[in-house]
Amino acid sequence: MRVLYFSLDYTPHDHRFLATLAETEHEVYYLRLQRGPRQTENRPVPDGVHIVRWAGGRRPFRWRDFPRLLVDFRRVVRRLQPDLIHAGPLQQVALFPALAGAHPLVAMSWGSDLLRDAERNAFYRWASRFVLSRADAFVGDCETVAQKALSLGFPREKMAIFPWGVDLTRFSPGPDDGLRARWGWQDAFVIIHTRSWEPLYGVEVMAQAFTRAARQEPRLRLMLLGGGSLAPRLREIWQRGGVLDRVQFVGQVSQRHLPRYYRAADLYLSASHSDGSSVSLMEALACGLPVAVSDIPSNQEWVRQGIEGWLFPDGDAAALARILVRAARIPREQLQTLGWAARRRAEERANWAQNVQRLLQLYVLVQKRESAL
Known part of the structure; x- marks a missing residue:
């Protein structure tokens, strides 16, 4: 089957999907x-x-370019004649492909496209x-999506x-390989945050909560991975709160090295306002980390209060701060029990x-339906 995989950009998620498709018998084409x-x-x-290669994929997308790109997309489809188009966000x-009338179309939600963007404007x-x-089929990553x-x-x-x-x-799960010692954090309680520093991910809530908690519990430290537009605001919050020296700005970390950072932490934190099934949450659970996450519906599909970690009301920095202090003060054995449940x-x-495999099975079903028409 000739599959055209069409995505917004090139992310670790795209790499993973493409790597899996490349191992199948399908002929795979990637369009960004x-x-x-x-x-x-x-x-x-x-x-x-x-x-x-086409007219897009070289710079940030602008809606004013859409008509020109749609013309070239139609050219791409005519040239490739794909048996299936996998496309998302919506x-x-x-x-x-929806406007081009290209079929069969497997539309894949990336979470926020339906949970937030679908209500952004008319x-x-x-x-x-x-x-x-x-769309001939739809792929989503959680029941919330x-x-x-269904509602649409x-x-x-x-x-x-x-x-x-x-x-x-x-x-x-695995032992810390020396990261904590490098930063002088051997006796600290280390929190890891891997979400982008953007409003969607509640990073100001995270920063305010850590500031409150760190004032109460001197052992708290924060390992901050990634980057984003709110970097100046985060530094301002921690500078004013007097806790900037307890934050380690790690920067972008490759997928190959990411597990060692989870293993150096005691707790995973996400204050996201919207998510599908968060891959970073799943990474933390897989590494045996207890978690503290916002109580948005998709997180409730993964985390049970007091079993894999803690849920706090979305946007409530005070509630999150209380959880961070509590997590740092509970017995190590209790924290390990939470970690085993997470794994x-x-x-x-x-x-x-x-x-x-669900996706690959869906490809076959969609192709069979198309062939039967």
Whole structure:
């Protein structure tokens, strides 16, 4: 089968999907809509995947370029004649094949496109419904996303809902390999945060909560990975709060090295305001880390209060601060029990190698339906 995989950019998630598809018998073509200002994946496109050259994919996407790009997208489809188009997020990427009338179309939600963007304005509401009305199948990563697609009129029987999952061999419990000693944190309680520093991910809530908690519990330290537009604001919060020296700004970390940072931590933190099944949450669970996460619906599908960690009311920095202090002060044995439960949760539900088979099975079903028409 000739598969055209069309995505917004090139991220670790795209690399993972493409690497899996490259190992199948399918002929895989990769099309990207933009090259964003911050690149998060430095590995090359997997061997065996054909990179499609077209008018897009060279700079950040602008809506004013859409008509010109749509013309060129139609040219790409005519030239490649794909047997299946896998496209997402919905309102930007999947809108191209939907408007071009290209079938079969497997529309894949990336979480926020449905959970937040679908209600951003009248155009996004229309685009969400239009794409789903033209899609032959829908892929989502959690029940929260599935319910949103249902509310927009997409039938359950044409959905494949599965968490993307992680590599449970790579992301696994293990000892700290010296990171804590490098920073003089051997006796500290270390929190890890891996989300982008953007408003969607509640990073100001995270920063305010850490400031409050660190004033009460001197052992608290924060390991901050990644980057984003709110970097100056985060530094300002911690500088004013007098805790900036307790934060380690790690920067962007490759997928290969990411597990060692989880293993150096005692607790994973995410204050995200919206998510599908968060891959970073699954990575932390797989590494046996207790978690403290916002109580948004998708997180409640993964974390049970007091079992894998703690849930706090979305946006409530004071509640999160109380959890951070409590986590730092509970007996080590209790923390280990939470960590074991976290790993079990990941083993039960977050196995990428197993979960991605749902996508490959969906490809076959969609192709059979198309052939029967």
